[in-house]
């Protein structure tokens with residue numbers, strides 16, 4: 001059995017011609033890593049009572065569609081301070097977290113201070129889906145400031161598009177409290193700047209940020 005077949009069997013999948021894959025009839029659901037009833041103890045700083053729709057920002061010229069689904073934006077050993085972002089995507093309409101919402105993320109390369117071209121090179125770009133509690137988590141490195149033109153500075157930020165069925169698509173950016181250049185960044189918004197908690201694990205320092213996103217319902 002070749003490696004691909006072994007992997008297919010491991011996943012409980014069987015091939016159907018060349019057109020696609022179907023789940024084997026005896027395949028079992030993947031066990032959950034945590035209990036959905038435990039939603040309040042995970043990730044989030046918000047509760048349903050204090051939701052405000054997340055402020056939008058411009059899309060900008062560097063978005064590229066089709067980023068891979070993964071929970072780590074950067075390649076292994078990317079220079080910079082490791083940053084873990086956790087949070088939930090919420091519905092302003094129902095005041096509840098949204099399972100299966102999509103988050104599309106992109107940020108600058110810390111070495112070139114530029115965006116990857118997104119044409120086969122999706123460095124520092126990723127998509128992910130929220131879990132059954134509306135929660136998400138990804139790892140990256142803390143983005144650096146960059147200057148897109150003369151007398152124009154962008155403070156560190158991560159661009160994102162959040163989408164969910166029945167809700168308005170949100171284009172915005174995540175910023176970090178206390179970063180440089182925010183006072184001269186015309187696209188900065190204080191409500192999008194989150195506190196950075198410094199943590200240590202296995203002798204290594206990293207940062208943790210909680211960021212909840214609230215989507216408005218789509219117009220009927």
Ligand SMILES: [Fe+2]
Nearest residue numbers: 060154157159
């Ligand atoms: Fe940007």
